[in-house]
Amino acid sequence: MEPVLYYSPGAASLVVHWLLLELGAPHRLHLVDTSTGAQKAPDYLALNPNGVVPTLVLDGVPRFEAAALLMTLADRDPQHRFAPAIDDPQRAEYQQWMFHLANAVQPLFRQWWYPNEPAGEALAETVRANVAPRIEACWERLDAQLAKQGPYLLGDRLTAADFYLAMLMRWSRGMPRPATQWPHLAAFAQMMRARPMFAELYAREGLTEWANAPAAQTA
Ligand SMILES: N[C@@H](CCC(=O)N[C@@H](CS)C(=O)NCC(=O)O)C(=O)O
Structure with missing residues (x-):
């Protein structure tokens, strides 16, 4: 099941989007129009009760907090080495x-x-x-x-x-x-x-x- 990133251009979702691209991880994007307050709409609050972006639906479960999402994605793909392993001195x-x-x-x-x-x-x-x-x-x-x-x-x-x-x-x-x-x-x-992937991120x-x-x- 492809992860779905709820994002707004340039917001805290940007770094999650960037890492997904760097990892070459298939994913889908869902725009949250923060200019109209879509992040406070009931359907979005059901995914992320904090009413902010990002939300990443991972294995069918909505997850929030950009930093935690980065750590999860990096840990789940050790091949790319974007996170030192748990027993790594770094x-x-x-x-x-x-x-x-x-x-x-x-x-x-x-x-x-x-x-x-x-x-x-x-x-x-x-x-x-x-x-x-x-x-x-x-x-x-x-x-x-x-x-x-x-x-x-x-x-x-x-x-x-x-x-x-x-x-x-x-x-x-x-x-x-x-x-x-x-x-x-x-x-x-x-x-x-x-x-x-920075250029790709900007284009997207x-x-x-x-x-x-x-x-x-x-x-
Ligand atoms: N600690 C959260 C902060 C998220 C956050 O503050 N996102 C801002 C955009 S950068 C947002 O959604 N703002 C809209 C609002 O607060 O209504 C995270 O890192 O995921």
Whole structure:
């Protein structure tokens, strides 16, 4: 049974879509039109009561949380080596980065994109002003990690965590200081965007922004 990915272009579903393509895993896409609130409609809430994308129907069962979906997909296809196996010495480091991105970095973007959520509409601009430097501090630390042990988060080894990091970096493209202003992150982004499946992903999701050259981010 083919997995079905419920997605919205450029949203947190993007990285799950990207990994499915990298794995060459047959799948179907189901567009969730978040501009009309389709993610809060009863039929979608029956799949994912959180009312967000992504949802991946795997073996007939709807699953949510992008990071968990990445780990599941990568673990289920050891041949592609996008996740160190459970007894691999690098497993702990891989899990550390997956959870760091999921717990420390991605929630800051939730505040950036939905600044009304923490304290209401009246304080939205205050929330944004406070969250931007916190996201920048994440880039500072991640850039230092790549400087110390790059070009990927686990050194020479490309894992699901790298696709995840690239998606989060993409989300910063319109921020005062996008992630690509940090040199090692910029080199990392170039490498990830050069992957043939990145172009495929963009074609399928109809995306154009943050497609390639650094000039696109500084404009
Ligand atoms: N922790 C969730 C977060 C998902 C999430 O916040 N998705 C956003 C798009 S990036 C969404 O669906 N927003 C619509 C809404 O909140 O109504 C995950 O990683 O899957």
